[in-house]
Amino acid sequence: MSGPSAPAIRTEELTKVYGRGHKAMTALDGIDLTAPAGTVFGLLGHNGAGKSTLLRLLSTLAAPTSGRAWVGGHDVVTHPADVRASIGITAQQTTLDGRLSGRENLFVFGRLHGLSRATARRTAGELLERYDLAEAGDRPISAYSGGMRRRLDIASSLLLEPAVLFLDEPTTGLDPHSRTAIWKAVKELAERGTTVLLTTQYLEEADHLAERVAVLDSGRVIADDTPRALKRRIGLRLSVTLASEESHGTACGLLSGLGVSGLPAPTPRATTITGSVAAGTLTLPSVLAALNDAGVDVADIGLHEPTLDEAYLALTGGPA
Incomplete structure (x- = not known):
């Protein structure tokens, strides 16, 4: 599953069952997906459709009941450390420290990722510039707007320039201006070669950003195609x-x-x-x-x- 032409994400008959016997609940039921490298792949589905479970399996936070999955060319079960080294995650809930500035948050995350002090400081400055946060970089993020926090969230996921980035509903609750800024950032990520797996409640967002979209319903993939083909x-x-x-x-x-x-x-x-x-x-x-x-x-x-x-x-x- 590795090599220059290998997909960034691939699953084969991926299944996750919680519980046993009559209490068993199938969260994912034989998922087959392929996301090419350097693209935005949209994942749609109502609450409970299986989106969060799929993200947990792909990010090695949970193990599949059966089937296989590869991220960045690495098997999520047999090589979880390699998978974790190749991904970034921007969850719905921020992990930023509101008492620290944007620059300090990025510096701390860089050090936690094993960067040297000089590299962490330099990378923090580069990311603040890239996401138009340089002027606010030394202010406490408790004073940031929602859109600024989300841009900083994304920046913190990119400290090690991951091959694959999981974005879990990145624009929920944001105003139109902030949402447009996030869209611009996501497009730039794909142009730089990062594969983005995007879950969203906003179908306009998936239509605007994703080259391909998969629709989950009751743990199954019921559609997997380009947005235009799905509409037609x-x-x-x-x-x-x-x-x-x-x-x-x-x-x-x-x-x-x-x-x-x-x-x-x-x-x-x-x-x-x-x-x-x-x-x-x-x-x-x-x-x-x-x-x-x-x-x-x-x-x-x-x-x-x-x-x-x-x-x-x-x-x-x-x-x-």
């Missing part, structure tokens, strides 16, 4: 705004006959309709002409690529 699975999204609510039922019936799927039930006092259309099967002029011929007045109509949120809900059985 559910077809294009048709949206129609009616001029009159009285024609809602007629419009829904007509659109269903044209092959539009996922339509809402005909509802009095409703003027909007959304549904899915297989790519290449319908055009807006043909839909509009059919509605006009049926006496349905249309105020607005559009056909667009679905969002990753819509694709995720469709894949996991949620309402579109």
Whole structure:
């Protein structure tokens, strides 16, 4: 599993079961994943889907019940020390000391990682510059904003320039400006050759950053593809705004006959309709002409690529 072309992360039939007998609970059920080196790989799933368990196995914090996994070319069971030496982790909860400055936090982490005092001091300064924290570097981090703390969290994970970085929901609770700054930092990491495994609750974030996305549901991988390919699975999204609510039922019936799927039930006092259309099967002029011929007045109509949120809900059985 090693070599220049080896994937940064790979799992084969990875399974984790907690408990025994009738109390056994399967957290991961035969996970197969491959993350190429130097890419951002998104991991999506609702709470309890298995994301945290997978991160614990890949970071050697827990052992699999069966199956195998490699990180940085090293087996997580037979060579856990090599795995730990090749990874960085930015968890949801910060491990920074609020009484210390940003520079002091990075220096302490560097020393804990075995860096010399001079190397730890130099690396801390370089990371503060890279993540636009130099001006605030000597202030206590208790005075930092949420976005600044997250950037410092990421910086602390990069002291040894790991080959693989696990980012566990890095932008939860951040304002849009801070989130954009984190996105920029993640993209730069991948450009520098670091492989980033990103878990996130924000599907827009995965769509923006990840070259590939895996969707976990009840401990299984139910989808593994590029964000664009996942979105195209559910077809294009048709949206129609009616001029009159009285024609809602007629419009829904007509659109269903044209092959539009996922339509809402005909509802009095409703003027909007959304549904899915297989790519290449319908055009807006043909839909509009059919509605006009049926006496349905249309105020607005559009056909667009679905969002990753819509694709995720469709894949996991949620309402579109």
